[in-house]
Amino acid sequence: MQTAERTLKDHSRDLTISRGPVDVPFLMLTLLLLGVGVVMVLSASYASAYYDLSKETGGNATYYFTRQLVFALVGVAVMLAASRVPLKLYSRFSLWVLGAAVVLLAAVLVIGSAGGGGTRWILVGGISIQPSEIAKIGVILSFATLICRYGNLMGTFKYGVAPFAAILGVIVVLLFLEPHLSASIIIILVGAVMLFIGGARLFWFIGGLAGVGGLFLVAITVLQYSSERISAWLDPFGDPSDTGYQIVQSLYAIGSGGLFGLGLGQSRQKYLYLPEEHNDFIFSIISEELGFVGAGLILLIFALLVVRGYWIAMHSRDRYSFLVCTGITSLLALQVILNVAVCTNLVPCTGISLPFFSYGGSALLVQLGEAGIILSVSRDIPVTRAVKKRRPESVKSKQTLSEPS
Amino acid sequence: MPDKRQKLNFPDTPNAMMLRRALFLLIVCGIVAFLVLGLRLFKLQVLDHGFYETAAIENQIRKTTVTAARGTIYDTNMKILAMSASVDNIYISPAEIKLYEEDATLIAQGLSEILGVDYETILARAADTESWYQTIARKVEPEVSDQVRAFKNTHDLKGIKLEEDSKRYYPYGSLAAQVIGFVGTENAGLYGIEHYDDDILSGVNGRIVRAKNAAGTDMLFTSFEDYYDAEDGQDIVLSIDSTIQYYMEKHLEQAVRDYDVQNGAAAIAMDVTTGEILAMVSLGSFDLNDYQMVAPEIQALIDAEQDEEKRAELLSEAQGKQWRNKAINDTYEPGSTFKILTLSMALNEGSVSLNDSFYCGGSVPVEGRDPVKCWKSPPGHGAQTLTQALQHSCNVAFVDIGMRVGAEKFYDYCEAFGFFDAAVDPDDQLTGKTGIDLGGEAGSLWWPANKFENPNNKTQLAAASFGQTFTITPLQLITAVSACTNGGYLMKPYIVREVRNSDGSVYARTEPTVVRQVISEETSRTVRAMLEQVVGDKNEGTGKNAYVAGYRIGGKTGTSTNTVLEAQTGEKEYIVSFVGVAPIDDPKIAVLVLLDCPGSTGVYISGGQMGAPTVGKMFADILPYMGKEPQYTEQELQTVDKTVPELTGMTAAEAGAKAESSGLTFRVIGTSAAVTAQIPAANSVVAAGSQVILYCGAEPSAALETVPDLTDLSYSVARQQLGAYALYIRASGPLTDPAAVRVTGQNIAAGTAAAHGTVIEVTVADKSDLGRY
Numbered sequence A: 001m002q003t004a005e006r007t008l009k010d011h012s013r014d015l016t017i018s019r020g021p022v023d024v025p026f027l028m029l030t031l032l033l034l035g036v037g038v039v040m041v042l043s044a045s046y047a048s049a050y051y052d053l054s055k056e057t058g059g060n061a062t063y064y065f066t067r068q069l070v071f072a073l074v075g076v077a078v079m080l081a082a083s084r085v086p087l088k089l090y091s092r093f094s095l096w097v098l099g100a101a102v103v104l105l106a107a108v109l110v111i112g113s114a115g116g117g118g119t120r121w122i123l124v125g126g127i128s129i130q131p132s133e134i135a136k137i138g139v140i141l142s143f144a145t146l147i148c149r150y151g152n153l154m155g156t157f158k159y160g161v162a163p164f165a166a167i168l169g170v171i172v173v174l175l176f177l178e179p180h181l182s183a184s185i186i187i188i189l190v191g192a193v194m195l196f197i198g199g200a201r202l203f204w205f206i207g208g209l210a211g212v213g214g215l216f217l218v219a220i221t222v223l224q225y226s227s228e229r230i231s232a233w234l235d236p237f238g239d240p241s242d243t244g245y246q247i248v249q250s251l252y253a254i255g256s257g258g259l260f261g262l263g264l265g266q267s268r269q270k271y272l273y274l275p276e277e278h279n280d281f282i283f284s285i286i287s288e289e290l291g292f293v294g295a296g297l298i299l300l301i302f303a304l305l306v307v308r309g310y311w312i313a314m315h316s317r318d319r320y321s322f323l324v325c326t327g328i329t330s331l332l333a334l335q336v337i338l339n340v341a342v343c344t345n346l347v348p349c350t351g352i353s354l355p356f357f358s359y360g361g362s363a364l365l366v367q368l369g370e371a372g373i374i375l376s377v378s379r380d381i382p383v384t385r386a387v388k389k390r391r392p393e394s395v396k397s398k399q400t401l402s403e404p405s
Numbered sequence B: 001m002p003d004k005r006q007k008l009n010f011p012d013t014p015n016a017m018m019l020r021r022a023l024f025l026l027i028v029c030g031i032v033a034f035l036v037l038g039l040r041l042f043k044l045q046v047l048d049h050g051f052y053e054t055a056a057i058e059n060q061i062r063k064t065t066v067t068a069a070r071g072t073i074y075d076t077n078m079k080i081l082a083m084s085a086s087v088d089n090i091y092i093s094p095a096e097i098k099l100y101e102e103d104a105t106l107i108a109q110g111l112s113e114i115l116g117v118d119y120e121t122i123l124a125r126a127a128d129t130e131s132w133y134q135t136i137a138r139k140v141e142p143e144v145s146d147q148v149r150a151f152k153n154t155h156d157l158k159g160i161k162l163e164e165d166s167k168r169y170y171p172y173g174s175l176a177a178q179v180i181g182f183v184g185t186e187n188a189g190l191y192g193i194e195h196y197d198d199d200i201l202s203g204v205n206g207r208i209v210r211a212k213n214a215a216g217t218d219m220l221f222t223s224f225e226d227y228y229d230a231e232d233g234q235d236i237v238l239s240i241d242s243t244i245q246y247y248m249e250k251h252l253e254q255a256v257r258d259y260d261v262q263n264g265a266a267a268i269a270m271d272v273t274t275g276e277i278l279a280m281v282s283l284g285s286f287d288l289n290d291y292q293m294v295a296p297e298i299q300a301l302i303d304a305e306q307d308e309e310k311r312a313e314l315l316s317e318a319q320g321k322q323w324r325n326k327a328i329n330d331t332y333e334p335g336s337t338f339k340i341l342t343l344s345m346a347l348n349e350g351s352v353s354l355n356d357s358f359y360c361g362g363s364v365p366v367e368g369r370d371p372v373k374c375w376k377s378p379p380g381h382g383a384q385t386l387t388q389a390l391q392h393s394c395n396v397a398f399v400d401i402g403m404r405v406g407a408e409k410f411y412d413y414c415e416a417f418g419f420f421d422a423a424v425d426p427d428d429q430l431t432g433k434t435g436i437d438l439g440g441e442a443g444s445l446w447w448p449a450n451k452f453e454n455p456n457n458k459t460q461l462a463a464a465s466f467g468q469t470f471t472i473t474p475l476q477l478i479t480a481v482s483a484c485t486n487g488g489y490l491m492k493p494y495i496v497r498e499v500r501n502s503d504g505s506v507y508a509r510t511e512p513t514v515v516r517q518v519i520s521e522e523t524s525r526t527v528r529a530m531l532e533q534v535v536g537d538k539n540e541g542t543g544k545n546a547y548v549a550g551y552r553i554g555g556k557t558g559t560s561t562n563t564v565l566e567a568q569t570g571e572k573e574y575i576v577s578f579v580g581v582a583p584i585d586d587p588k589i590a591v592l593v594l595l596d597c598p599g600s601t602g603v604y605i606s607g608g609q610m611g612a613p614t615v616g617k618m619f620a621d622i623l624p625y626m627g628k629e630p631q632y633t634e635q636e637l638q639t640v641d642k643t644v645p646e647l648t649g650m651t652a653a654e655a656g657a658k659a660e661s662s663g664l665t666f667r668v669i670g671t672s673a674a675v676t677a678q679i680p681a682a683n684s685v686v687a688a689g690s691q692v693i694l695y696c697g698a699e700p701s702a703a704l705e706t707v708p709d710l711t712d713l714s715y716s717v718a719r720q721q722l723g724a725y726a727l728y729i730r731a732s733g734p735l736t737d738p739a740a741v742r743v744t745g746q747n748i749a750a751g752t753a754a755a756h757g758t759v760i761e762v763t764v765a766d767k768s769d770l771g772r773y
Helices: A002-017 A024-051 A063-084 A087-111 A131-155 A162-177 A181-198 A201-222 A224-232 A244-259 A282-314 A319-343 A362-379 A384-387 A390-401 B002-006 B016-047 B049-060 B093-098 B104-115 B119-126 B144-156 B192-196 B198-202 B243-257 B297-303 B308-323 B335-349 B384-392 B395-405 B409-416 B460-465 B476-487 B521-536 B563-571 B607-625 B633-640 B652-661 B714-721
Strands: A111-115 A118-124 A126-129 B061-066 B080-092 B136-138 B160-169 B207-211 B225-228 B237-238 B265-271 B276-281 B357-361 B363-366 B369-373 B382-385 B489-491 B496-500 B506-509 B516-517 B555-561 B574-582 B590-596 B665-670 B677-679 B689-695 B705-706 B727-731 B742-746 B753-755 B758-767
Touching: A002 A087, A024 A282, A024 A362, A063 A362, A087 A118, A087 A131, A087 A319, A087 A362, A118 A131, A126 A131, A126 A362, A131 A181, A131 A319, A131 A362, A162 A181, A181 A201, A181 B016, A244 A282, A244 B016, A244 B049, A244 B061, A244 B119, A282 A362, A282 B016, A282 B265, A319 A362, A319 B016, A384 B136, A384 B308, B049 B061, B061 B335, B080 B104, B080 B119, B080 B144, B093 B104, B093 B119, B104 B119, B104 B136, B104 B144, B136 B144, B144 B160, B160 B308, B192 B198, B243 B265, B243 B276, B243 B590, B243 B607, B243 B742, B265 B476, B265 B607, B297 B308, B335 B384, B335 B395, B335 B409, B335 B460, B335 B476, B335 B521, B335 B574, B335 B607, B357 B384, B357 B395, B363 B395, B369 B395, B369 B460, B382 B384, B384 B395, B384 B521, B395 B409, B395 B460, B409 B460, B476 B489, B476 B521, B476 B574, B476 B590, B521 B555, B521 B574, B555 B563, B555 B607, B574 B607, B590 B607, B590 B753, B607 B758, B652 B665, B652 B689, B714 B727, B714 B742, B714 B758
Parallel strands: B665 B689, B727 B758
Antiparallel strands: A111 A118, A118 A126, B061 B207, B080 B136, B080 B160, B207 B225, B237 B496, B265 B276, B265 B590, B357 B382, B363 B369, B489 B516, B496 B506, B555 B574, B574 B590, B677 B689, B705 B753, B742 B758
């Protein structure tokens, strides 16, 4: 027992001292997406910044771009810093992060600033942050910690479901009060993913799915704005000037892009037709300018990044790293998938930003920080591990390797 | 069972189930989901690309129309009858007023001041903030729109917009209104040449297609802009001579007033040899620059109506009536003017000769109907030559002539004269048109062949011989009469002489078209000689009131009843007409005048009393204008109106001598040696023998005289009566025998106050031998 503890301590010391290099493919894919994303913010936001619809740019066409660029550079630094922080440390502070997120979520209801249909932002030192973003990573980190702690007890309701459901319940209630539907969806999904890989029994998911479905049905029938979204989703051209406006304009942008697009910077829909063109609907502008080839390529890069994220997770050194890495990768994947699905009207319209692309400094920082955590995980993968191919073996060898020699 | 503490610490690795589930996530979130998204993109961007591209472009562009300059309409002497000028439409964009936070009340205030549009109305339009386009004023003249532009710029108002448009101007107002026609608010021709040749005149509008942002302003850095040049319309040169048109309108309007004509009037002047329309008049007319407006007396009638619906109905009825071109849009029974054609075919067929004698006992029996009565019945015209039969316009003789021609030949000639087109089925009603290049030409209505040629019923043939029971347009009649007098050639009438490109080059020229030769040159010559006898013979000619001293004029009167109306209601409505050709020895111009339903004014209702003098007055103006010098006889030199010479400044004796040598008399007032003033003014035209007053030092009286009623006085008596008031008289038109012709109308009404020296223009007519001919 003591040996085991010692081993862990020694092990973590080892890690801090002699960790491997970051995973180059993941880093490169991230930087590639970030670079393209910043450029696309320039292109997409040009018109609205020039016309200054939000009354904050002062007509400076590169206003959003400059800010996004600064945040991207800071974000890269954050990412690299995060990649140097050992997972043990994340684990240690994971519940604090969650606690802070809950406090902030409660605070935002009191001191938050409104925007986009809800009270979602807190201004801290000139930077507005979304507590929901912190809640997402908080859920991942804390769930991973709890899952590790409960171990085989995850199969029980008492350990494997109840505490997690309670945490999610608190967060979702707070988010509903803002209200912030899209963040609720993401957090519930991410929480579900964590429980799924954490070993919760599958029938809880079936039950949970039914419960959540019922909940949404109630929400939709109760909340007028949601049912409007549903009808706009089913028939956007039914009311193209009002409820269907945003999605119709998005479809115009995507559809008119064609195979090769109108060319970088040549979007027409960005000229005040498509709202949120540099935020939630930036992918529509990308599709318009770069066409099916360009947009498809970006989707492919995202897919590669996601696959690489899971690959890192599955090769990660320990269970905690595995859980965190899978959680973050899934969070990234869910945001991308849902964002693109909204832009292409596969799912009803809801405000989910596209990671690395959508304008928004604090979100970008958080996303890059999350990528940094994955990179941190990747650093613990011994070089030799890369050639190991089968899971059962890798599990074994992991155990072998973790033994003190 | 592992130790619980160890469990709470970090388990070293994920177990197999966790990895399996992670792999599942990898496949679902990393591959399957992205494949679905890729497929969705493929559908939107590749498969449905066309649809979205079209929709997006519709969404993004704003089209601006560049109005093509509409062609000008000229008369034959290149006087402008219709032209377009640039104007502006003023509109506001409430959406932009809202977007740029502009002051709607300021805009409403400014625009209402400049444009005279109601302030509240503008404000109400500005309140529709969803709208990008709310019209405030249309076709605003440049001076006014410049003020709007200045107001817009001063206050930097993006919500006020100006849009170029064009407006049609008609410099002559009502001149040839129904012929020229007008354009509607969308610059599309609605009536007349403007409508008929709309394609030629309108050109092709250009377009500017510009990419705009959602706020409606130009996109940044986007060269997405297409120009489609406007192709200006072509110009049209009409054969209408605005001077001839003016003379005809003037005299026709006078006739309508003098004879209280109820249903409007029409007149046509045609170039006899080419079929060109030199003038075409339809009354009541209207001002092309304000084509909605009806004559004030009609408007008064409409205003008197209480019911609003009824008012609108009356207005649109009145407008429809004034816009009609009676010369081609309506048909009538021509009556005796048609005898020219009966005569022509009979002569051409050899059915009659100049030496034949025709007896008129007042009526003639006709198979299948009651005997046809002559207008002079009893006692009838007695024995008469062919020429006399025409001079007398004798119905009995012409029924005889028609019978001699025979129904079938008569029918063939009528077809040859263009009154109808032959039909395959002999039982069909027949109709025909001249094919003039003007819209809305009405078709004639003729008896089916089987009915007309029925050997047991000559009713139709008998009536047709003197121009009744069928209907034709006035244009058809004058075209056929032209054929009878120009050597026999039926011409296709036309009114567009040339189409010119906007640079002035000739694009197309209308050449005279001979449809066919109907009668021989020789027959035509005979017909001309006989027609001259109708007008020129002061004793026997029923058309003598069309005579113009110094000119050789041929013609024929017509007085017809509307037989359909008469059969239906028993009311007798007359259409009186006269067709004249001059100079009859070398025909150049034919003039037809038609007065529909003259009222009771004391003037005997007939073509001879109303139509003939009107045509005569027209010829009196037109023939000198066309450069035809009058050739007076000795007697005519005595009786024609004289021009008063300049006498002021001469000695009284010199002046008196000059006045007398000019065919005038004189008296002197005052004692000075020199003439200091004269009445009437130099270059006035007055009746021969009028007394000029020469003031030698004395001041002419400024007193006004009341114009007396001259009706029914002979011309010379009228002259003497007026002389007593120091007023003067002149005859506009035919003046055969000053002692015999009677005044039938005067241009200054009785009871009007007039200054000394005023010349009153009177219509005169020989009132002997009255009858419906």
